[in-house]
Amino acid sequence: xxxxxxxxxxxxxxxxxxxxxxxxVIDLFAVLAYGEISAFYRLAxxxxxxxxxxxxxxxxxxxxxxxxxxxxxxQALAARGVDVFDAMAPFVRALDAYHASTDPSTWLESxxxxxxxxxxxxxxxTEIADALAPEVSEVVRDVLAETSHSEFVxxxxxxxxxxxxxxxxxxxxWGRRLLGEAITQAQYVMAQRDELTDLVLTAxxxxxxxxxxxxxxxxxxxxxxxxxxxx
Amino acid sequence: xxxxxxxxxxxxxxxxxxxxxxxxVIDLFAVLAYGEISAFYRLAxxxxxxxxxxxxxxxxxxxxxxxxxxxxxxQALAARGVDVFDAMAPFVRALDAYHASTDPSTWLESxxxxxxxxxxxxxxxTEIADALAPEVSEVVRDVLAETSHSEFVxxxxxxxxxxxxxxxxxxxxWGRRLLGEAITQAQYVMAQRDELTDLVLTAxxxxxxxxxxxxxxxxxxxxxxxxxxxx
Numbered sequence: 001x002x003x004x005x006x007x008x009x010x011x012x013x014x015x016x017x018x019x020x021x022x023x024x025v026i027d028l029f030a031v032l033a034y035g036e037i038s039a040f041y042r043l044a045x046x047x048x049x050x051x052x053x054x055x056x057x058x059x060x061x062x063x064x065x066x067x068x069x070x071x072x073x074x075q076a077l078a079a080r081g082v083d084v085f086d087a088m089a090p091f092v093r094a095l096d097a098y099h100a101s102t103d104p105s106t107w108l109e110s111x112x113x114x115x116x117x118x119x120x121x122x123x124x125x126t127e128i129a130d131a132l133a134p135e136v137s138e139v140v141r142d143v144l145a146e147t148s149h150s151e152f153v154x155x156x157x158x159x160x161x162x163x164x165x166x167x168x169x170x171x172x173x174w175g176r177r178l179l180g181e182a183i184t185q186a187q188y189v190m191a192q193r194d195e196l197t198d199l200v201l202t203a204x205x206x207x208x209x210x211x212x213x214x215x216x217x218x219x220x221x222x223x224x225x226x227x228x229x230x231x
Numbered sequence: 232x233x234x235x236x237x238x239x240x241x242x243x244x245x246x247x248x249x250x251x252x253x254x255x256v257i258d259l260f261a262v263l264a265y266g267e268i269s270a271f272y273r274l275a276x277x278x279x280x281x282x283x284x285x286x287x288x289x290x291x292x293x294x295x296x297x298x299x300x301x302x303x304x305x306q307a308l309a310a311r312g313v314d315v316f317d318a319m320a321p322f323v324r325a326l327d328a329y330h331a332s333t334d335p336s337t338w339l340e341s342x343x344x345x346x347x348x349x350x351x352x353x354x355x356x357t358e359i360a361d362a363l364a365p366e367v368s369e370v371v372r373d374v375l376a377e378t379s380h381s382e383f384v385x386x387x388x389x390x391x392x393x394x395x396x397x398x399x400x401x402x403x404x405w406g407r408r409l410l411g412e413a414i415t416q417a418q419y420v421m422a423q424r425d426e427l428t429d430l431v432l433t434a435x436x437x438x439x440x441x442x443x444x445x446x447x448x449x450x451x452x453x454x455x456x457x458x459x460x461x462x
Binding site: 037040041044045047053054056057060061063064066067068070071085088092 | 276278279288291292294295297298299302316
């Protein structure tokens with residue numbers, strides 16, 4: 001395996017540092033899979049806040065894309081002899097807690113959560129994917145694709161906050177809270193799942209690598225907030 | 232066009248009686264499209280009643296399939312220069328009324344509605360599709376496919392009603408109500424939309440043809456109820 005060879009050589013910035021049979025891969029697929037399910041139901045629920053049928057349909061399409069991704073992950077786990085439901089069980093609590101603690105009360109909050117939440121997750125998994133064996137990173141990239149659906153929120157949020165300073169301040173705080181809660185829950189998951197933590201450590205190099213990763217994520221978050229006219 | 236030729240020849244049981252540019256085709260695609268959206272949101276909502284994550288995921292997959300079908304219809308309408316939202320507007324009230332009048336209060340009612348409601352709709356549109364120009368019937372058949380997702384309900388309902396006579400009686404009445412409400416709303420739609428009514432008349436031959444179609448649908452409904460151990 002290329003992954004084993006590069007690890008043996010002590011090469012650190014090379015794609016494929018994490019072998020395809022790394023035990024953390026099951027956890028990675030599982031947390032992504034429950035993330036898709038949980039996003040699906042949140043999207044379907046929050047779409048009720050949409051004032052228009054167009055908004056509802058845009059959100060329903062995003063939700064539909066999540067289910068396609070779920071099926072990809074379910075198949076990838078099945079190919080490894082693992083039942084997706086068994087594998088997801090350890091991650092239910094943290095992801096449910098993230099969504100419960102960031103329950104939008106308006107359509108604008110909901111849209112910011114689609115866009116910013118999608119972005120935070122995509123940043124994290126994309127960085128990890130760079131270090132995975134090609135057959136694993138392919139699955140991860142596949143399920144991170146199609147996030148373009150959430151682009152529909154940009155124009156609507158920009159317009160709303162340009163006209164209303166207090167709305168802008170409120171949504172700026174909301175965006176910070178989303179990042180904070182996401183990091184809290186990510187840390188909770190890492191503390192519980194040694195295999196996943198080892199995978200992330202291998203992928204990022206070391207604890208310093210993780211710190212740098214979180215810094216880059218914060219920068220990307222700030223950029224996304226700016227795109228929305230927030231921050 | 233084959234459709235025009237067979238109409239001119241007075242041939243009645245031939246595929247393609249309804250021309251691809253029949254004005255009713257827009258209505259047909261539009262009512263199907265709003266049906267998908269409205270099924271999507273109902274499925275997502277009713278899945279909350281599922282006692283298990285497996286049930287929730289099965290329902291989420293069904294909902295995801297509805298969105299794929301919606302996209303097919305949206306494209307088919309766009310290819311005819313029609314905006315899906317404009318086209319759907321006349322059908323919102325009837326479909327919302329159907330769902331509001333058949334709001335399940337238990338997971339079993341919900342499952343019977345998935346299975347029986349899917350079946351009623353599929354019967355109706357499949358019969359109509361037989362008489363459409365090939366390029367139109369292809370779209371209709373395409374969006375009626377993948378109903379196999381709702382097969383997951385059969386075993387669960389059969390088991391539940393085999394053990395409980397009063398549950399069986401209750402769900403039998405529920406199934407009758409679903410058929411009744413579906414027919415009521417279909418008639419309401421037909422009364423409002425001349426183009427669609429003309430299309431259905433052309434497809435079925437005449438008023439007698441419609442009556443025969445509804446008879447066949449009632450027979451299929453009775454068969455489906457029997458499969459569930461009901462009726």
